[in-house]
Amino acid sequence: MSPDSAQFSLPHVVILGAGFGGMNAAFKLRHAQCRVTIIDRSNHHLFQPLLYQVATAGLSPGEIAAPIRHILRGKNIEVLMAEVQGVDTEKKRVLLEANRTVEYDYLIVATGSRHSYFGHNEWEEFAPGLKSIADATKIRKQLLCAYEEAELETDANRRTELLTVVIIGAGPTGVEMAGSIAELAKKGLHREFQNFNPERTRVILIEAGSRVLAPFPESLSESAAKELQTLGVEIRVNSRVQSVTNNEVSLDGEHIRAATIIWAAGVQASRAAKWLNVDTNDKAGRVPVDKFLNIAGHPEIFVIGDTALALDKDGKPLPGVAPVAIQQGKYVGKRITGMLQGKAQDKAFHYFDKGLLAAIGRTYAVAHVGKLKISGWPAWLVWVFVHIAYLIGFRNRVLVLTEWAWAYTTYQRGVRLIVEQKE
Amino acid sequence: MSPDSAQFSLPHVVILGAGFGGMNAAFKLRHAQCRVTIIDRSNHHLFQPLLYQVATAGLSPGEIAAPIRHILRGKNIEVLMAEVQGVDTEKKRVLLEANRTVEYDYLIVATGSRHSYFGHNEWEEFAPGLKSIADATKIRKQLLCAYEEAELETDANRRTELLTVVIIGAGPTGVEMAGSIAELAKKGLHREFQNFNPERTRVILIEAGSRVLAPFPESLSESAAKELQTLGVEIRVNSRVQSVTNNEVSLDGEHIRAATIIWAAGVQASRAAKWLNVDTNDKAGRVPVDKFLNIAGHPEIFVIGDTALALDKDGKPLPGVAPVAIQQGKYVGKRITGMLQGKAQDKAFHYFDKGLLAAIGRTYAVAHVGKLKISGWPAWLVWVFVHIAYLIGFRNRVLVLTEWAWAYTTYQRGVRLIVEQKE
Numbered sequence: 001m002s003p004d005s006a007q008f009s010l011p012h013v014v015i016l017g018a019g020f021g022g023m024n025a026a027f028k029l030r031h032a033q034c035r036v037t038i039i040d041r042s043n044h045h046l047f048q049p050l051l052y053q054v055a056t057a058g059l060s061p062g063e064i065a066a067p068i069r070h071i072l073r074g075k076n077i078e079v080l081m082a083e084v085q086g087v088d089t090e091k092k093r094v095l096l097e098a099n100r101t102v103e104y105d106y107l108i109v110a111t112g113s114r115h116s117y118f119g120h121n122e123w124e125e126f127a128p129g130l131k132s133i134a135d136a137t138k139i140r141k142q143l144l145c146a147y148e149e150a151e152l153e154t155d156a157n158r159r160t161e162l163l164t165v166v167i168i169g170a171g172p173t174g175v176e177m178a179g180s181i182a183e184l185a186k187k188g189l190h191r192e193f194q195n196f197n198p199e200r201t202r203v204i205l206i207e208a209g210s211r212v213l214a215p216f217p218e219s220l221s222e223s224a225a226k227e228l229q230t231l232g233v234e235i236r237v238n239s240r241v242q243s244v245t246n247n248e249v250s251l252d253g254e255h256i257r258a259a260t261i262i263w264a265a266g267v268q269a270s271r272a273a274k275w276l277n278v279d280t281n282d283k284a285g286r287v288p289v290d291k292f293l294n295i296a297g298h299p300e301i302f303v304i305g306d307t308a309l310a311l312d313k314d315g316k317p318l319p320g321v322a323p324v325a326i327q328q329g330k331y332v333g334k335r336i337t338g339m340l341q342g343k344a345q346d347k348a349f350h351y352f353d354k355g356l357l358a359a360i361g362r363t364y365a366v367a368h369v370g371k372l373k374i375s376g377w378p379a380w381l382v383w384v385f386v387h388i389a390y391l392i393g394f395r396n397r398v399l400v401l402t403e404w405a406w407a408y409t410t411y412q413r414g415v416r417l418i419v420e421q422k423e
Numbered sequence: 424m425s426p427d428s429a430q431f432s433l434p435h436v437v438i439l440g441a442g443f444g445g446m447n448a449a450f451k452l453r454h455a456q457c458r459v460t461i462i463d464r465s466n467h468h469l470f471q472p473l474l475y476q477v478a479t480a481g482l483s484p485g486e487i488a489a490p491i492r493h494i495l496r497g498k499n500i501e502v503l504m505a506e507v508q509g510v511d512t513e514k515k516r517v518l519l520e521a522n523r524t525v526e527y528d529y530l531i532v533a534t535g536s537r538h539s540y541f542g543h544n545e546w547e548e549f550a551p552g553l554k555s556i557a558d559a560t561k562i563r564k565q566l567l568c569a570y571e572e573a574e575l576e577t578d579a580n581r582r583t584e585l586l587t588v589v590i591i592g593a594g595p596t597g598v599e600m601a602g603s604i605a606e607l608a609k610k611g612l613h614r615e616f617q618n619f620n621p622e623r624t625r626v627i628l629i630e631a632g633s634r635v636l637a638p639f640p641e642s643l644s645e646s647a648a649k650e651l652q653t654l655g656v657e658i659r660v661n662s663r664v665q666s667v668t669n670n671e672v673s674l675d676g677e678h679i680r681a682a683t684i685i686w687a688a689g690v691q692a693s694r695a696a697k698w699l700n701v702d703t704n705d706k707a708g709r710v711p712v713d714k715f716l717n718i719a720g721h722p723e724i725f726v727i728g729d730t731a732l733a734l735d736k737d738g739k740p741l742p743g744v745a746p747v748a749i750q751q752g753k754y755v756g757k758r759i760t761g762m763l764q765g766k767a768q769d770k771a772f773h774y775f776d777k778g779l780l781a782a783i784g785r786t787y788a789v790a791h792v793g794k795l796k797i798s799g800w801p802a803w804l805v806w807v808f809v810h811i812a813y814l815i816g817f818r819n820r821v822l823v824l825t826e827w828a829w830a831y832t833t834y835q836r837g838v839r840l841i842v843e844q845k846e
Contacts, residue, residue: 043571062483067615074614081571100575148466148504152523191497192490 010035013336014094014104016084017270018045018068021110021305021325028333030075033340037078037102039094043067046133049322049387052173054136055262056180057144057188061133084111087275089298106300106336109272109287110329113306113320116268116284123244127168127261130177139262143181146259151195163201164258166249168241169265170207171214172358175224177262178205179360182231204234204256206249208265211237213366215319216356220366223375227360241265267320272307282309286317291348293332302335304328312351322390323354359383433458436759437517437527439507440693441468441491444533444728444748451756453498456763460501460525462517466490469556472745472810475596477559478685479603480567480611484556507534510698512721529723529759532695532710533752536729536743539691539707546667550591550684553600562685566604569682574618586624587681589672591664592688593630594637595781598647600685601628602783605654627657627679629672631688634660636789638742639779643789646798650783664688690743692730699724705732709740714771716755725758727751735774745813746777782806 011034015022018040029036044065053059069079080102086095093103115129128138143165150162165181167174185201192198205212205228211221212228212235225235242250249256269285272278278287278295286309289295293302293310304310305325310318318324331349338345355369357379365379374382434457438445441463452459467488476482492502503525509518516526538552551561566588573585588604590597608624615621628635628651634644635651635658648658665673672679692708695701701710701718709732712718716725716733727733728748733741741747754772761768778792780802788802797805 043567060483060485062485069615076617078574078617079615080575081568082575096575144466145504151501152503152505152519192492192502194499194501 011105011340012037012103013106013108014039014102015108015110016040016094016272017110017112017305017307018079019048019110019112019305019325020322021112021329022108023068023071024326024329025108025110025304025333025336026072026075026077026329028330029337030072030077032333032337034105034336035078036076037080037104038068038072039080039082039084039096039102040068041081041083042132043069043081044133045071047387047390048131049390051130051133051136052176052180054133055130055139055143056177056184057140058180058184061137065133084275089276089301092300104300106339107302108329108332108336109276109301109303109307110305110325111270111272111307113267113269113284115263116266117263118266120244123263126246127166127244127249127263129263130173139260143260147189147193147198149259151193159196160202161247161257162259163196163198164204164256165201165260165262166204166206166256166258167262167264168206168244168249169263170205170209170212170235170237171264172356174205174207174262174264175212175228175358175360177264178203178228178233179231179364182228182233183361186232199232201232202234202258203232204236204258206239206241206251207235207237208240209237213358216358216366216368217373220368220373220375224358224360224366227364227375231361267306269307272303276301276303280309284309284320292335292345293328293349302332304332310349310351318351321356324351326390327351357383357386434528434763435460435526436529436531437462437525438531438533439463439517439695440533440535440728440730441502442471442533442535442728442748443745444535444752445531446491446494447749447752448531448533448727448756448759449495449498449500449752451753452759453495453500455756455760457529457759458501459499460503460527461491461495462503462505462507462519462525463491464504464506465555466492466504467556468494470810470813471554472813474553474556474559475599475603477556478553478562478566479600479607480563481603481607484560488556507698512699512724515723527723529762530725531752531755531759532699532724532726532730533728533748534693534695534730536690536692536707538686539689540686541689543667546686549669550589550667550672550686552686553596562683566683570612570616570621572682574616576618582619583625584670584680585682586619586621587627587679588624588683588685589627589629589679589681590685590687591629591667591672592686593628593632593635593658593660594687595779597628597630597685597687598635598651598781598783600687601626601651601656602654602787605651605656606784609655622655624655625657625681626655627659627681629662629664629674630658630660631663632660636781639781639789639791640796643791643796643798647781647783647789650787650798654784690729695726695730699726703732705740707732707743715758715768716751716772725755727755733772733774741774744779747774749813750774780806780809 013029013034013036015025015038018038023045026038045068047064050064054061082096093101095101114131117123146162150159153159167178182203185198189198213221213224239251247257247259249261273280273285273287287303288309289303293304295301306320312318335345357367359365363377363380365383366375367379367382436452436457436459438448438461441461446468449461468491470487473487477484505519516524518524537554540546569585573582576582590601605626608621612621636644636647662674670680670682672684696703696708696710710726711732712726716727718724729743735741758768780790782788786800786803788806789798790802790805
């Protein structure tokens with residue numbers, strides 16, 4: 001759609017999705033001999049590892065998200081905000097709403113994942129998940145409104161219900177949310193309520209597996225669980241959710257009443273398999289890709305990040321984490337650059353595992369890097385360093401650091417806004 | 424509703440509304456011999472003079488709003504988030520939703536104003552006004568989505584429509600919005616679009632009266648108009664809006680197509696007159712008050728700020744601006760403190776006029792203080808100083824200044840988020 005018609009002779013690379021994968025691919029392609037178009041349903045790139053902090057009123061949306069076209073300004077990359085409807089792999093074009101189409105020579109599909117309710121989509125209404133800024137502000141609103149209602153409430157049982165938060169799923173997101181909410185209740189709301197003590201908040205973390213932070217080594221799971229308990233979080237492992245209704249979670253033989261229920265239990269790939277007409281046996285709906293991240297029979301189509309089912313050298317699927325998406329994005333960007341130059345491209349994608357990190361509250365983290373297992377505040381320093389380093393294209397990093405230092409030490413909660421007024 | 428029963432013997436002061444009036448009254452009462460409850464429909468106090476900057480993606484909501492209970496924490500003031508349904512002046516109690524009631528000995532009504540469409544409420548859907556954070560983010564979304572659509576659009580007429588913004592009403596809010604949007608288009612979006620130049624944005628400011636900034640002296644109106652024109656704003660004075668429909672504003676003999684239409688033309692007081700069962704002949708629905716800011720026959724009920732119709736010593740109504748609300752809030756807080764001490768209270772409210780200020784873009788303002796009339800960047804420095812000085816109870820002022828300096832010089836637009844995804 002570029003008005004510069006001279007450019008039309010150049011090959012066109014279309015990127016679907018401006019998450020970590022798509023953005024890194026775009027960066028690598030900015031000097032290549034091609035036109036680049038990146039399409040996303042929202043106007044911003046999101047630093048997803050910190051999204052739980054928006055949901056728990058620790059950071060405001062503007063601190064972890066920035067307009068895609070602002071990050072890519074002046075890079076000669078076309079940015080379109082549009083919802084993808086499908087892909088015509090024969091005619092090589094992407095279908096958008098209103099019968100708009102975008103033709104491509106190379107296609108990079110990096111449309112991520114959504115939460116999955118394992119066939120119980122009716123639970124979503126009562127237990128929202130966390131993938132977008134809109135999800136995060138919805139959870140934040142629910143959490144904050146429960147406290148507001150509790151201040152008005154005179155019935156003791158209902159107040160207990162209002163002060164109970166259930167988080168389903170104890171992977172990194174669930175653990176980080178639980179820690180953050182427990183700290184908000186213990187410290188962030190200090191002296192703000194007259195009719196109850198916010199420290200009475202119950203945070204219950206439910207996990208179907210046998211331990212929290214399953215992808216981590218067992219010793220770190222134990223450290224994390226201990227720290228969560230210190231913050232007052234109740235952990236229920238080996239607990240399978242039977243049903244979720246309005247303000248109630250049912251486990252085997254137990255019903256927990258809670259005004260805030262948050263889903264952090266599972267994810268499902270975007271609908272890319274359907275768009276590309278690819279058969280997938282994967283439970284999470286990911287698209288199988290070869291060692292070059294192509295789908296079968298289409299060397300011009302790449303699938304990366306959470307949407308892709310890529311295998312490591314042992315034949316195990318790569319995890320749906322940011323470093324995988326980042327490295328795959330860079331790889332594909334470089335690969336297409338080479339293809340455009342007519343160079344032989346036989347280098348397969350190789351994932352370099354940088355390790356795993358999870359923060360629990362404001363001073364504690366667990367880190368698993370190579371053979372190193374660390375926990376406590378040294379791991380937390382690593383966590384801070386890594387997160388700052390990867391805040392690509394966002395606001396001035398020094399400024400962000402200052403703001404965070406301020407927010408962390410003072411618990412200033414300018415971010416604790418309930419935007420929509422009560423109906 | 425305080426659990427501390429010993430406190431129940433103290434007189435109860437109930438404040439409705441946590442704007443400038445209500446908050447200042449609360450501050451003055453924090454050491455008085457009484458219980459204080461402040462009730463607001465939202466959970467935050469809003470620094471309304473900067474709200475237009477949220478609507479035009481210059482600041483994010485968290486920078487100009489803070490939770491009421493955070494500002495008042497530790498002050499022994501009960502904060503309730505609830506919608507007022509009415510007041511029973513006989514039984515001295517406020518009626519909330521769900522049949523909740525709050526009894527009072529003294530009542531301060533400071534519930535502000537909403538925009539008024541002069542009997543054309545059907546225009547609101549197409550031309551939103553600006554009073555709350557939700558209003559501002561709605562306008563911001565509309566404005567930003569128009570640019571996103573323009574990048575996708577191939578039809579030239581529709582693109583022109585998408586790049587046209589109409590602002591109805593050239594009082595301080597309308598003028599500040601127009602300047603801010605013109606600057607966003609000229610500088611803030613630089614190099615971000617491939618398929619059109621955002622500098623092509625038309626900003627049209629419509630005013631029924633004969634000049635912009637009517638409350639200011641004529642010479643300053645002229646300076647402001649000139650500066651707006653330099654920024655590219657088209658000004659239509661003596662233009663009365665005949666109708667507003669989807670994407671169209673009709674004036675006498677002219678129809679302007681515009682994707683973004685903003686209402687800044689008039690305000691109407693909250694429904695307090697109805698709650699208090701007071702007759703008011705005022706067109707804006709304000710509640711008439713005496714020199715002590717009481718309603719007739721009720722020395723225990725005060726009405727202040729935009730909701731009140733208070734007269735100055737010449738018998739002219741005081742304007743609906745922040746300084747009036749602030750001074751009235753302080754006055755009433757002091758007056759009640761004195762009444763509680765049993766002292767004679769014969770000092771009437773006197774408004775000290777500190778002048779008028781309006782900013783046009785990032786380096787220009789007009790100021791009218793006493794006999795002084797200044798325009799240009801000296802007035803802009805006054806504007807910055809006054810706004811920082813009055814940011815009560817918000818985040819650290821030094822930090823806010825740093826952030827602003829950063830945002831102003833770089834046009835970093837982390838705040839330019841469209842939160843809801845397209846349906």
